Amino acid sequence: DAGVIQSPRHEVTEMGxxxxxxxxxxxxxxxxxxxxxxxxxxxxxLIYFNNNVPIDDSGMPEDRFSAKxxxxxxxxxxxxxxxxxxxxxxxxxxxxxxTNTxAFFGQGTRLTVV
Amino acid sequence: xxxxxxxxxxxxxxxxxxSILNCDYxxxxxxxxxxxxxxxxxxxxxxxxxxxxxxxxxxxRFTVFLNKSAKHLSLHIxxxxxxxxxxxxxxxxxxxMRFGAGTRLTVKx
Numbered sequence: 001d002a003g004v005i006q007s008p009r010h011e012v013t014e015m016g017x018x019x020x021x022x023x024x025x026x027x028x029x030x031x032x033x034x035x036x037x038x039x040x041x042x043x044x045x046l047i048y049f050n051n052n053v054p055i056d057d058s059g060m061p062e063d064r065f066s067a068k069x070x071x072x073x074x075x076x077x078x079x080x081x082x083x084x085x086x087x088x089x090x091x092x093x094x095x096x097x098x099t100n101t102x103a104f105f106g107q108g109t110r111l112t113v114v
Numbered sequence: 115x116x117x118x119x120x121x122x123x124x125x126x127x128x129x130x131x132x133s134i135l136n137c138d139y140x141x142x143x144x145x146x147x148x149x150x151x152x153x154x155x156x157x158x159x160x161x162x163x164x165x166x167x168x169x170x171x172x173x174x175r176f177t178v179f180l181n182k183s184a185k186h187l188s189l190h191i192x193x194x195x196x197x198x199x200x201x202x203x204x205x206x207x208x209x210x211m212r213f214g215a216g217t218r219l220t221v222k223x
């Protein structure tokens with residue numbers, strides 16, 4: 001397996017525009033996590049899915065953020081409208097089980113909102 | 115609400131010496147703890163883990179200690195090598211996986 005694949009690697013957009021980040025988890029993994037990395041808070045958990053169903057979205061900062069997982073091999077994180085303070089690195093990770101196992105991370109998407 | 119805390123943003127040690135990275139957590143429901151290592155422009159990679167039923171797990175130069183009563187875990191690296199220089203994240207799991215803010219380790223030759 002190629003691991004967790006995220007696209008794009010870099011995204012620069014203007015304030016107010018819609019941004020969509022994409023993730024392909026490792027095949028067979030039932031859990032998918034979206035994280036945002038910032039200097040102050042490290043890796044913040046935004047939302048996670050189990051078998052394509054959102055389990056906990058309490059980390060999603062605002063209604064501008066939404067995430068979907070239409071099938072087991074694809075998930076999106078959308079920001080609409082984007083703001084400069086959304087600039088960060090966004091990571092997707094997947095794992096086989098809920099606990100007692102590690103999560104595997106993608107390489108991240110660096111988002112810059114100008 | 116930071117459920118996992120790494121209070122030292124950075125640590126610098128000499129090559130060959132021991133590196134000790136610390137982590138505290140608040141949620142007693144966490145039952146699995148992990149350490150990840152991250153290089154610039156890459157995703158975090160898994161390093162070592164420990165179940166809540168254990169107090170120590172060792173893998174080569176890396177040892178993780180868990181003190182459940184204190185809600186504290188630590189990662190020991192001995193001997194430290196320049197290639198260990200990276201950001202280290204502590205994580206705790208109870209179905210989800212929560213991370214600390216990270217500690218940047220610099221190992222000087």
